[in-house]
Amino acid sequence: MIKKGIPFKLSAQFTIISLAAILVASVVFFLINTTGGYFLQLKMKNTDYIEQTISNKVDEFQSFVTNNNINSNDFEKISKWVTGESNVTLVIYDNGRAVFDSTVAWRQNHNIEDGPPPNNYRKLYKVSFADKEAEVELFMLIEFKFRMIITNIAIVLSVLTFIMILTSFIRHKVKYIRLLEKEVNILEGGDMNYRLTIKGNDEFTYLARSIDNMRASIIERKREEEQAREANHKLVTAMSHDLRTPLTILIGLLEIIDGKKYTNEQELETYITKSKNKAYQIKELSDQIFEYFFAFDMKESELNREYYGVDVINTMIEDYIFSLGEKGYIFEYSSCQDKAQVYIDVKVFGRVFSNIFSNILKYADKDKPVVIDSCIDSGFLKIKVANTVLAKTHKEESTNIGIEVCKNILQQHNGEFYYTNDGKIFSVFIRLKVKM
Numbered sequence: 097m098i099k100k101g102i103p104f105k106l107s108a109q110f111t112i113i114s115l116a117a118i119l120v121a122s123v124v125f126f127l128i129n130t131t132g133g134y135f136l137q138l139k140m141k142n143t144d145y146i147e148q149t150i151s152n153k154v155d156e157f158q159s160f161v162t163n164n165n166i167n168s169n170d171f172e173k174i175s176k177w178v179t180g181e182s183n184v185t186l187v188i189y190d191n192g193r194a195v196f197d198s199t200v201a202w203r204q205n206h207n208i209e210d211g212p213p214p215n216n217y218r219k220l221y222k223v224s225f226a227d228k229e230a231e232v233e234l235f236m237l238i239e240f241k242f243r244m245i246i247t248n249i250a251i252v253l254s255v256l257t258f259i260m261i262l263t264s265f266i267r268h269k270v271k272y273i274r275l276l277e278k279e280v281n282i283l284e285g286g287d288m289n290y291r292l293t294i295k296g297n298d299e300f301t302y303l304a305r306s307i308d309n310m311r312a313s314i315i316e317r318k319r320e321e322e323q324a325r326e327a328n329h330k331l332v333t334a335m336s337h338d339l340r341t342p343l344t345i346l347i348g349l350l351e352i353i354d355g356k357k358y359t360n361e362q363e364l365e366t367y368i369t370k371s372k373n374k375a376y377q378i379k380e381l382s383d384q385i386f387e388y389f390f391a392f393d394m395k396e397s398e399l400n401r402e403y404y405g406v407d408v409i410n411t412m413i414e415d416y417i418f419s420l421g422e423k424g425y426i427f428e429y430s431s432c433q434d435k436a437q438v439y440i441d442v443k444v445f446g447r448v449f450s451n452i453f454s455n456i457l458k459y460a461d462k463d464k465p466v467v468i469d470s471c472i473d474s475g476f477l478k479i480k481v482a483n484t485v486l487a488k489t490h491k492e493e494s495t496n497i498g499i500e501v502c503k504n505i506l507q508q509h510n511g512e513f514y515y516t517n518d519g520k521i522f523s524v525f526i527r528l529k530v531k532m
Contacts, residue, residue: 132246
């Protein structure tokens with residue numbers, strides 16, 4: 097399962113990207129404005145260009161005067177023309193006396209810091225009015241005009257840069273959303289082995305990780321169900337075989353008794369005794385089946401677990417040692433004396449030792465000691481039970497139902513159970529987490 101991390105919220109990402117976009121846009125604005133200003137200064141050092149530009153504007157004024165039959169004292173119409181021309185000032189001289197001066201309008205329509213029009217490049221041009229010929233002095237704020245153009249270009253490009261950065265970020269997230277949509281559709285189609293793409297560390301990443309964890313959980317659940325189904329199938333197969341043999345013998349014995357095919361009362365008693373033994377054997381097998389399904393049907397949430405001292409485990413073991421000791425079995429027991437606690441359901445966990453000592457009773461050699469060792473190691477209670485196996489074993493041993501029950505109970509208690517059998521020594525191992 098993929099490890100979960102703290103998502104980096106989209107709102108925080110968007111804020112950082114926005115600040116970065118503002119910074120980049122500001123740099124773009126500064127570079128364009130500075131570079132444009134540098135080249136503009138180079139351009140403004142070209143006096144020929146400035147004079148030609150002013151001369152062209154004087155020609156435009158002459159065309160206006162001629163086309164509209166403007167007199168030299170028609171100041172209202174002249175003012176309108178000057179107002180319509182951005183960054184232009186005009187002074188009309190009649191015999192060396194200024195009869196019209198638009199710089200007054202200039203001061204009214206511009207900020208104080210703009211100042212009056214500069215006196216550089218003073219040059220008088222002759223203009224033919226309808227009533228007379230007069231001299232005009234025309235000045236254009238060429239640098240201001242181009243400065244505004246450069247500034248506007250810088251603003252537009254910086255805004256576009258800001259928008260492009262944000263759009264790129266949003267497009268990246270939308271692309272990931274579409275990818276997740278496509279991959280979820282693949283899962284919906286039944287391909288649960290397809291792993292989702294996990295990128296980044298935000299809410300979308302958290303969502304993708306959650307979906308992928310859910311996918312993995314479904315696969316794991318299916319695998320466990322398949323294992324349980326397979327185990328149940330093996331159990332039914334094994335138990336049907338083991339039940340069939342004693343049941344067939346029992347039916348045969350009962351038919352002999354029912355048909356009175358015995359020669360004397362002693363033979364009848366023998367048949368009755370054998371029938372009872374086979375009936376008990378069948379009962380034992382049915383009890384094992386019940387115990388198996390009880391253990392495997394129980395959910396971990398149904399366990400009544402509490403913290404108990406390790407001495408509770410010691411007591412369980414010692415009770416069975418006492419019981420089997422009376423039947424002639426020998427034990428070498430090393431108990432755990434640590435003050436640790438185990439989190440168990442005592443009633444359910446007792447079935448583990450019930451199965452272990454039941455196997456000892458059936459298959460252990462009485463002449464050899466059963467070795468039991470219990471200790472705390474690395475935060476776990478470890479128990480080992482080893483016994484010497486009898487030369488001959490019973491047929492019912494092949495089902496291993498008790499082993500499977502023990503495995504499942506330890507798994508429900510977040511522990512481990514496993515065994516080894518080399519044909520001579522049979523050993524079981526229990527590993528259970530403890531609280532110190």
